[in-house]
Amino acid sequence: MTPGARVQAAIDILDVIGAGQPAEKALTNWARGARFAGSKDRAAVRDHVFAALRRWCSAAARGGAPTGRGRMIGLLRGTGTDPASLFTGQGHAPAPLDAAEALDPGMPADRLVALDCPEWLAPSLETSLEHRFEPVMKCLQERAPVFVRVNTLRGDPREAARRLAEEGIESRPSALSPTALELTANARRLRQGQSFAEGLVELQDAASQAVTDLLPVENARRILDYCAGGGGKTLAMAPRTGGALHAHDIAPARMADLPERAARAGVEVTLHDPRSIGGQGRFDLVLADAPCSGSGSWRRAPEAKWTLTESRLRALEAMQDEVLHDAAAHVASGGRLAYATCSMLRSENEDRIDTFLERNGGWTLGKQVRFDPLDGGDGFFLAILTKC
Incomplete structure (x- = not known):
């Protein structure tokens, strides 16, 4: 053509x-x-x-x-x-x-x-992003960078960069996470290369990796990724913990590729559907990476910016409250509940945490972190709560 x-x-x-x-x-x-x-x-x-x-x-x-x-x-x-x-x-x-x-x-x-910027959403975005509103919106008009996560169970970032270069894929380190490499040339070759096939690298946004880096996994004996989806964060936690990894999703079909990905990465993950998760006891760390507007990843999925509606956003916020409530039930005493979204909207992030704390006693809020595209990756939010 x-x-x-x-x-x-x-x-x-x-x-x-x-x-x-x-x-x-x-x-x-x-x-x-x-x-x-x-x-x-x-x-x-x-x-x-x-x-x-x-x-x-x-x-x-x-x-x-x-x-x-x-x-x-x-x-x-x-x-x-x-x-x-x-x-x-x-x-x-x-x-x-x-x-x-x-x-x-x-x-x-x-x-x-x-x-x-969708007119109806502009006030919420401006409130959420404050002085970063205009530069972030301009950033969303551009193509997103492509990142891989280096699986340190298979090798280190330097080795991964060398292997990728041998496959004709150029990369450079990201400041957001020590395991993140930005692919700067020939990214579309990745899935055909041996470094991907052997589980040395996985596609994952750098900010998503940064969020996972902040999860308190080191002393957690049992970890549950409550909204696991494809399992990217489940697998990213593995090299930093000796604890048992469990994955759950309300729609188990979303986890269909996780066993193959885990085997490629050299990771053991136990999968649960909504019927079986109730009998698994309590966990030291529960990650709830909740369904959201995806506003932080609109560079990758720009259509979502234009198809999101006010009624859909309100429904997502209600769903996020439900996810937090249900995930909290699986946290052991003294354990942590980590709430994450790839949204930049306060109504899906800080407001949901405030609502949860108003409705539920016995929890303390620790770290709250925001990333937006100006930081180099997608927009993400993370809050970590401790069960007293």
């Missing part, structure tokens, strides 16, 4: 997304019908689509229309590319710009449009 043809493919996909189809489904359906597209073509089209999703409003304003075509025109202008160089009408490229499209209106005058 020519560069222009890739832009036209992105335009078509963006129009499907604009009509209501989820982004991943729209990309999958396009790929199935575009058998002429090679792996590099599919990656380039995907990059165009996700870049446009990150700048959904500002690109439409800069391109003159809330359509796939308008958004790609605006996106190209925003990244310093003259759209006329790709909108040629040749070789499956988009038709040339008309007179109106050829006029660049410049950056949107509306502050929230320019920042690609």
Whole structure:
């Protein structure tokens, strides 16, 4: 595919997304019908689509229309590319710009449009992020870095960086966590390499690793990851503890890949479903990485910024209260309850901890930590409570 043809493919996909189809489904359906597209073509089209999703409003304003075509025109202008160089009408490229499209209106005058911030959510984000609001929103318009976690049961970060380099993958250390390496070139090769296959490295955001680094695992004999999902934090805890690791999720299917990942990493994890967890007794540390808006990871999943609604946010907050309540029941006397989200909103973070403490006696709050994309990784929150 020519560069222009890739832009036209992105335009078509963006129009499907604009009509209501989820982004991943729209990309999958396009790929199935575009058998002429090679792996590099599919990656380039995907990059165009996700870049446009990150700048959904500002690109439409800069391109003159809330359509796939308008958004790609605006996106190209925003990244310093003259759209006329790709909108040629040749070789499956988009038709040339008309007179109106050829006029660049410049950056949107509306502050929230320019920042690609949903209007209804702006007050909460500004309250939560304070003076970091604008720089964080600008950061969310860019692509997120790719990080791996070095599994120190298999090797150290220096060895991992060397092995990755042998596989053609460039990396550098992250200041957020001693086990985090940022992949700076050829990150898409990772899953085909031996360092990944042998469990030396796992994909995991650096801020997620930093949160796990802060968990008090060293003296915990029994540890429960209550909302384990794929088990990234479960596996990240393993090298720092000799305690028994247990994983639970209300939807056990989310843990389907965890046994294979644990075996690759050389880690033993006991899995529990909602029916079996009640008979497991109490744990010294319970991690509740609760379902949330995902606002801290909107660079990676930009569609979520635009599909989140006020009613959905309120439902998530109620769910977070329920998760905290249920997870607390599994904490032993003197044990710790760690609450985490990948949200930047106070209503999902500090407010939920305040509500829990108001409703439940016998707990003390220790550490509370926030990360946002300006720190280098995703946005995360962590609070650690102790059961008296």
